Amino acid sequence: MAEKKCPECRVMIDSKAKTCPHCRKKLGTSLCTKVVLVLFIFIGMGAIGSAIRGPSPQSSTPQPPSTPQQIAAQSREERITAARRACKYALLEILHDPDSAKLKSSDEWGIRVNNDGTILVQPSGRTKNAFGAYMQGTWNCTAKPGQDGAKVISLEQIKQ
Numbered sequence: 357m358a359e360k361k362c363p364e365c366r367v368m369i370d371s372k373a374k375t376c377p378h379c380r381k382k383l384g385t386s387l388c389t390k391v392v393l394v395l396f397i398f399i400g401m402g403a404i405g406s407a408i409r410g411p412s413p414q415s416s417t418p419q420p421p422s423t424p425q426q427i428a429a430q431s432r433e434e435r436i437t438a439a440r441r442a443c444k445y446a447l448l449e450i451l452h453d454p455d456s457a458k459l460k461s462s463d464e465w466g467i468r469v470n471n472d473g474t475i476l477v478q479p480s481g482r483t484k485n486a487f488g489a490y491m492q493g494t495w496n497c498t499a500k501p502g503q504d505g506a507k508v509i510s511l512e513q514i515k516q
């Protein structure tokens with residue numbers, strides 16, 4: 357019969373005992389020990405997963421545009437992307453149930469670059485109304501691109 361000391365009263369007891377017969381303290385692994393054990397298991401699983409996946413691919417550094425046309429096209433695309441993003445977030449903020457929104461891909465939205473530098477974006481898709489019914493909708497969103505993305509100037513639903 358193997359014996360160990362009770363951590364509470366220090367009396368020698370059977371190593372298989374669930375409680376100390378002298379002080380009635382419950383014996384077993386502490387919560388801290390269990391938490392540390394679970395952490396080690398997760399770290400081990402992560403290390404095994406990383407080993408299986410192999411090294412992560414190196415990201416290629418984008419080449420800077422070389423011609424003025426490429427520079428103009430890149431900045432135009434960046435402005436449109438920023439306008440799309442700003443309009444999407446502004447639209448989600450005004451919806452009754454933004455989690456239910458089933459918007460079309462932003463690549464399918466209508467885009468028009470105006471002479472004054474603003475960009476008209478027309479997001480469309482299905483959203484829930486206050487009664488829980490899905491309604492098809494299209495919005496006119498005008499955004500002004502800037503150095504830190506784009507700022508929405510106006511957003512209104514097109515009446516159908």
